[in-house]
Amino acid sequence: MIHEYEVVIIGGGLAGLRAALQVFDAGVDVAVISKVNPLRSHSVAAQGGMNASLGNVRGPEGSVDTWKNHAYDTVKGSDYLADQDAVEIMCREAPLSVIELEHLGTVWSRLENGKIAQRPFGGAGFPRTCYAADRTGHNALHTLYEQVNHRKIPIYEEFFVTSLIRNQERCTGCTALEFLKGEIHGFIAKAVLMATGGFGRIFNKSTNALINTGDGQALALRAGVPLKDMEFVQFHPTTLYGTNILITEGARGEGGMLLNKRGERFMEKYAPGSLDLAPRDVVARSIEEEIAQKRGFEGDYVQLDLRHIGAERIKERLPGIRQISMDFAGIDPVNDPIPVQPGQHYSMGGIDVDINGQTILPGLYAAGECACISVHGANRLGGNSILETVVFGRLVADKIIEDINDLATPPKKQVEKGIKTSKNHLEKIIQSKGLENQFNIKNMLNKTMSTKFGIFRKEDGMLKGLGDIHKMQEIVSTVSIKNKELELNHALIRLLELQGMLHVAESVAISAIERRESRGSHKRTDFPERNDENFLKHTLVKGEAGNMVVSYSPVQLGMFEPEERVY
């Protein structure tokens, strides 16, 4: 079956839905495709909040926040790898974006005077993070979903996108597997927006939803579009020991303290200036160091102590965290410290786009976590990501609206061909008689990524890891699945995800090996220092699985000169 729209948006998280509203309101014909009901997108899990220099809460000595302060913190947090023109746009647009959500119906937590409340977050010089208790993503995503439904924007849900369609010079649509029916659909579009989120699930111990398998990044690679800065993977310092469900930075924002086995507040040693609220990369490394020095608890974790904050405040500001601790660790943070350890959390890198969200392939755009417009550089600050999704969801949509008139309606031919290719690919998987179990490969991949490309990295380990990834890419083609139906086949979906994950993992590995310095989240024990002379630049990777090439592109500086990062 072939569908035709002017714009097709792949992904129904915050970025995708925000863009859909914008495109629709401009009178342009648009549809959203999502592999799950949009409400089940990973965005719903964002807890702590969204940054904007509203200035509702005063900073040090009564000072008032500005977008420029926000930009400075973001650039410094990024270890100077963020593109400063993109950062400027995001920080300028932030207050408007928070207020816009408020006007669409989002319920934000409030101060006594009725204004939107703001809390301190890691790496920020002001209490800048607007929040809805610890359900910020939930409130925002439900709001956007309500608006999208109200406009009756078509949503193809439980449709798994299997390929992007391109002719010689542009992207003209995609193909998708309708999960319930097992049918391949073709979508013809003048413009395609990727909003498919992150790839956290290539790692062990991840805070991400299980569906965050980096499909969008893999689709882009296969369409010949490069990925940018894939080596920069954020490890969140505080994920619940055992399940690695996120314990929001908001918990430290409210005063939570990290303690080692001896009961010491160890952050005093690593970041005397900002203690537990130093940026994520710094805190995550400090915890790993404590664990390595045998000052962690048995099983490799430390404690996050909230008890001194008091029951009332915990219940009011961190109700979800309390519930998570009770449900998944059997402890109540009112009475006991929470066992935490670092875990994979966010993908700073992604599909390479310019400042307008446009890829090198005309007609293909990207926004949100799957994209790298580069506002986070080498390390993202908490609260900047859902901000990025709504700001660039809107602005990239504006660019699409502007471009759409110049894009001719694509012919049907390629999409018909694309449907055939996708069908053949699925048939081949279904008919394969190999012996290997795909889930063993997935577990192997997870382990390889976490041990070889985790918080601390080193050349020999990474080379070994890359070799292992190549081996896994080979054996994945010998996998067979027992379920031989095309419809309602989870094993098939999971295998498609795994094939993409292996491709994305390779891009992370190669980028990390080639960056011979330490910057932000990318910490190399063999190259412990930042090296601006050789590496103040973005990494690009491109190519087929097993055959990837690296190149570089310049960083946009401007407002702030690179300095040493001290917290």
Next chain:
Amino acid sequence: MKLKVYRYQEGMEYPEYDSFEVEREPGLTVLGALLQIQEQLDDSLSFRYSCRGAVCGTCAMLINKVPALACRTQIEPLLKGDLQVSLFPYPGAEETVPWDAKKEVLIEPLPHMAVIKDLMVDMDKFFEYYHFIQPVFKPSDINPEKERLMDPQDVKKLEEYTSCILCAACFGACPVEGENPEYLGPAALAKLYRFHIDPREEDTSRLKIADIPPGWWACDSIGNCLRVCPKKVPPIKAINLAREELNEKK
């Protein structure tokens, strides 16, 4: 430990139950066990998931006859009997197969919705009712430059309802829903009430949308919804307050 799992596929006259032996792991949840089955024992087993952290609302199912999130429900305490929720009995959760609650966990799809395959149900009816109550904010002032002010106390009241994750556990636990399939159900009504009490709302006639027999008036105040809701949303409270308000105007 054992899981007894409901199996159904189009074309089958009756559903069947499969027993699976899964490996004990500390903290293993029902979702974790189902994934284990899919990965190691039977890759044709169907169920939905996403966040695995009890926030997205995807994985509600009937666990030991109680609608619950699979990702939040741990197996050990279930077997020990620690997680028992006593519900008002209703046809959707009647006895179906013999099962020994001390030795195995019984897993079935949510009641009141058609089964697509195994544990996956067709959520269309649930979302149809959700759409019916017009869940969208209708503000009084259009596009002002500034945030509107809100009293934190009002926000607190609203939050009781905004925290709903639309998992449909309450819907699947509601005895009235079984008897009267037209009933809008707890989640939709709670959602409607959320918009009604939003102080920023202009539309003051919202309650009327559900001023129909299968709306506010169908509820029998049984309370299963409250007992199963993973987010402690109080639909019955909303329903009673709405009724009071509507009666006052009559």
